[in-house]
Amino acid sequence: MIALVDYGMGNIRSVRNALVAAGAEVLVTATPEGLKEAGGIIVPGVGAFSDGMANLHRTGFIGALQEQVLAAKKPYLGICLGMQFLAEKSLEGGTWQGLNFLKGTVERLAPVDKEKFKIPHMGWNKVELTRPCPLFEGVGENPVFYFVHSYHFAAHRDDVTGICRHGQPVVAAVWKENLFGVQFHPEKSQGLGLKVLENFCRLAEGGHG
Amino acid sequence: MVKKRLIPSLLVRNGRIIQSVNFRHTNVIGNAFTAVDFFNTWAVDEIIILDISPNRDFKEKFLEIVAGLSERCFVPLTVGGWIQSKEDIRKALVSGGDKVCINSEACKRPEFVTEASETFGSQCIVISVDVRGTSPETYQVYSEHAKTATGLHPTEWAREVEKRGAGEIYLTSVDHDGSRKGYDLQLVRGVAEAVTIPVIAFGGVGHWEHMVEGITKGKAEAVSAANIFHFTEHSTKKAKEFLIAAGIDMRETYFYKVNQPRKITYEVNYRV
Numbered sequence: 001m002i003a004l005v006d007y008g009m010g011n012i013r014s015v016r017n018a019l020v021a022a023g024a025e026v027l028v029t030a031t032p033e034g035l036k037e038a039g040g041i042i043v044p045g046v047g048a049f050s051d052g053m054a055n056l057h058r059t060g061f062i063g064a065l066q067e068q069v070l071a072a073k074k075p076y077l078g079i080c081l082g083m084q085f086l087a088e089k090s091l092e093g094g095t096w097q098g099l100n101f102l103k104g105t106v107e108r109l110a111p112v113d114k115e116k117f118k119i120p121h122m123g124w125n126k127v128e129l130t131r132p133c134p135l136f137e138g139v140g141e142n143p144v145f146y147f148v149h150s151y152h153f154a155a156h157r158d159d160v161t162g163i164c165r166h167g168q169p170v171v172a173a174v175w176k177e178n179l180f181g182v183q184f185h186p187e188k189s190q191g192l193g194l195k196v197l198e199n200f201c202r203l204a205e206g207g208h209g
Numbered sequence: 210m211v212k213k214r215l216i217p218s219l220l221v222r223n224g225r226i227i228q229s230v231n232f233r234h235t236n237v238i239g240n241a242f243t244a245v246d247f248f249n250t251w252a253v254d255e256i257i258i259l260d261i262s263p264n265r266d267f268k269e270k271f272l273e274i275v276a277g278l279s280e281r282c283f284v285p286l287t288v289g290g291w292i293q294s295k296e297d298i299r300k301a302l303v304s305g306g307d308k309v310c311i312n313s314e315a316c317k318r319p320e321f322v323t324e325a326s327e328t329f330g331s332q333c334i335v336i337s338v339d340v341r342g343t344s345p346e347t348y349q350v351y352s353e354h355a356k357t358a359t360g361l362h363p364t365e366w367a368r369e370v371e372k373r374g375a376g377e378i379y380l381t382s383v384d385h386d387g388s389r390k391g392y393d394l395q396l397v398r399g400v401a402e403a404v405t406i407p408v409i410a411f412g413g414v415g416h417w418e419h420m421v422e423g424i425t426k427g428k429a430e431a432v433s434a435a436n437i438f439h440f441t442e443h444s445t446k447k448a449k450e451f452l453i454a455a456g457i458d459m460r461e462t463y464f465y466k467v468n469q470p471r472k473i474t475y476e477v478n479y480r481v
Binding site (some may be wrong): 011013014017018020021078096115117118120121122124125126143146147165166170187188189190191192193194196 | 211283305316376431461463
């Protein structure tokens with residue numbers, strides 16, 4: 001069973017529907033207790049980093065994520081903002097502490113040619129997979145996914161598994177042990193996005209890590 | 210570099226997808242779900258669904274359809290028609306939309322574009338611009354289902370909504386709607402060159418080549434059509450293949466067998 005964390009932000013309905021279509025059994029949970037029974041945890045998110053972290057604190061999810069993801073090593077998939085939470089900190093509208101599960105900082109996109117490459121980076125873009133990752137099994141060499149974001153997680157080089165180009169290299173996916181993060185929206189990326197979610201669900205069922 | 214996009218537009222009146230010719234509604238096509246399952250199977254990049262009912266009375270029914278679609282639609286979904294307040298936007302998003310499409314209310318109250326983009330973000334706000342006329346001298350923006358002249362010129366209006374925070378422009382030539390003679394390329398190009406935000410061209414596609422022209426000659430970022438998709442088998446797949454073969458940088462088809470139970474199975478453990 002996959003626990004989908006509802007901390008009051010983000011397109012929970014879309015993610016839930018996509019998970020169901022990918023064959024998952026889903027528990028949408030607004031309380032940390034919901035993480036206990038889960039085989040895997042998904043944190044979606046749309047919105048500002050500081051609001052998101054504040055909501056995770058307020059709803060008591062921070063401690064639960066440390067327990068279930070850092071200590072118990074349950075597979076975690078962060079989508080968009082949910083990926084950025086993994087960082088040490090974010091520079092979105094100030095400096096904000098992240099979950100600090102992975103090294104690196106969330107930074108504003110700064111394409112060289114600002115006329116040609118707009119912010120937010122919105123639309124379908126090709127992802128170059130930089131190393132094999134179980135999340136991307138069966139999606140081909142250069143899958144195309146749907147992005148909407150103005151900031152990205154400048155993660156440690158060793159943790160990056162995919163980048164895309166938007167006037168600069170943009171971190172599209174990270175992976176370290178049981179921690180997965182994708183900057184794009186698999187729930188809006190049609191077949192290949194559903195494949196990514198299916199892969200994550202398989203990892204979660206297999207008691208990975 | 211983001212890909213160019215293929216976007217079917219679904220026009221819904223009283224819960225039925227319909228066909229439109231010069232904004233007069235002709236044939237009833239049928240059930241919205243069938244159409245979307247069909248588009249999902251083949252690689253469309255987004256879906257725009259518009260409530261073109263004659264009044265707000267069908268809004269609830271329409272949002273039910275939107276909610277149903279969002280259970281089956283795994284591409285971005287833009288919801289439009291009768292968006293007149295921030296509350297209307299919120300309802301459209303809660304029902305499963307990713308973006309909203311605003312037309313008449315923006316013409317009536319341009320500051321609504323500013324309010325909407327400040328509250329929901331530019332990426333969420335698509336401004337629909339309906340244009341009558343056949344040359345730059347005669348072009349004029351119309352609102353209220355293309356019935357009311359606004360006195361606005363499309364390029365000026367496009368620049369203004371961009372300045373007010375619109376994320377995209379959905380541009381329709383009313384005179385080309387349903388004509389099958391292709392987009393009004395002069396109009397599309399004029400607007401696309403006036404702004405830096407993406408322009409979605411709509412109205413008049415009678416052949417896939419028209420979509421290629423919309424991008425190469427009209428400089429549109431995305432091409433949309435409605436009627437043509439309803440009468441051609443595997444139509445969106447064929448359109449996509451045609452566009453890619455013509456050298457347009459688009460996402461290719463990837464087939465995924467969706468596990469789509471009749472009744473969605475999930476649990477919600479909300480603290481109330």
